[in-house]
Amino acid sequence: MKGKVWKFGNDIDTDIILPGRYLIYTDEERLSEHCMEGLVSDFKSKVSDGDFILGGTNFGCGSSREHAPIAIKGCGISAVIAESFARIFYRNATNVGVPLLEAPGVSALIGDGEEIEVDMENGLIISESGKEIEFKKLPPFMLEILESGGLINYLKNQKNE
């Protein structure tokens, strides 16, 4: 995976990712139009397919709204990288097919707008200048869930096999 980094700080909460007033919607298209809008207006139109979000500690804290990772997915973000993630968001993002890569120390090494590469198989993030940063590799079943596009599709695929 290759793409540009959109860098944010610590404690990026789900109200920032997707404000409460848009929870009345359930479709990815509409939700993604409001992704991160408190911090970056028109985030979706600025992001290119495959870009990354980079957060600090406790990314995704707050509400259990699955609308938040759905909005991120709808923007075409290929993965969220952070120092650490909040618990409910971690499950929700995996369940809807957004990879979360936990890489302690990453925010000091990668800057906003940098073009990076992610090697899922080896658990490596490669910065624009070639620095290699390790992230906690995902177990095989989680990779399968993500490759299926989320838990529901994963279960369906398993049923059909």
Next chain:
Amino acid sequence: MSTIAEKIFARASGNGEAEAGDIVMADIDIAVMHDLTGPLAVESFNKIGTGKVWDSSKIVIPFDHQVPADSLDSANNHILMRKFVKEQNIENFYDVKEGVCHQVLPEKGHVIPGTVIVGADSHTCTYGALGAFATGIGSTDMAMVLSTGQLWFKVPETIRFNVEGKLKENTSAKDVILNIIGQVGADGATYKSCEFAGETISNMNISDRMVLSNMAIEMGGKTGLIEPDGKTYDYLKDRVSGENKNRLKAFIEKSNLRSDLDSPSLEIMDIDVSELEPQIACPHNVDNVKPASELDVEIDQVFIGSCTNGRIEDLRDAARILKGNKIANELRMLVIPASKETYLKALDEGLIKIFVEAGALVSAPCCGPCLGGHTGLIGPDEVSLSTSNRNFKGRQGSPEGKVYLSSAKVAAQSAIEGRIAVPKEE
């Protein structure tokens, strides 16, 4: 040598034992979802294609976030959920008239000590105040639960806050929990089961205990447990019905929902609250906590309500201070009782009259401005003082607005003065 969380998962997993770090598949006793997270869960449930829910008597659906419907989109969500309730014969459905889910479930006797409760809402942890392992989940996980009645969990480690000391008259449980969150940070208890114990907690009523458990998620906690005792039993005994009556009785007879203090997965943090002053969580993080006395902040709106502080005890606290007073000019105040039961009690006790005479707006039970989706939003550069649980950027409307969090006592005193103020010690 086990914690409450380990004891609960030992039973719910069917394994007979469980220790922190174990991944277990647990039976779910109650699953709750509301009008805002329900539609996504129902969509996912339909995609799985099970057809029928696992047990229509164990699913509770209260409407509370967008009630009554404030837009066509909300009205459509309500229709979708009401249809689901009918199709699946959901026994415990509370339409727009009942109140905030985390108040309604305890009131209606759906929370039994020692059970596992999951909710498509992060403040599901509130039920830990009655000794249930209760935690928030997303809509896909909820769809799994609806289909199978089970969910996988990592059995959490426990951080036990041992709280001692008599609270000052102008403070309350809200000040205790804000102080704890300020100390440990917004991710200080991530993945952990929080426990609140000690003399101060034993002396607290159920309402105050719910304030603590409710905000465990604001430090990343998976749940916020309190050892059930006589007060727990007294609160629930006339509220539970059917099979739950026996379960509650059995639990009281066994009464082993205590953490063994030598449990390897238990960490203890001592908190002394005898000198604690009223606390405020300042924008834009719940762990940005300062004593109210140190702040010089003018406010535009005060909100008393929510699953954190919208109970009758909070309304009494506020009414005592507001009685015979008027709120400041140019200030708006919203008072929203957390449930119909709370609303009726407040009417009986004359509290609603005190609020209206003071200049407040009183609304029907709902989540109100807490999550900035329904009513009472703030605009750019406006300042809200709120008894709810989150002050994130944009939480109550404009991202250029600011939200401060406090107890009902501080909120009432501040409404009179038009700025964040410390109530007098009675």
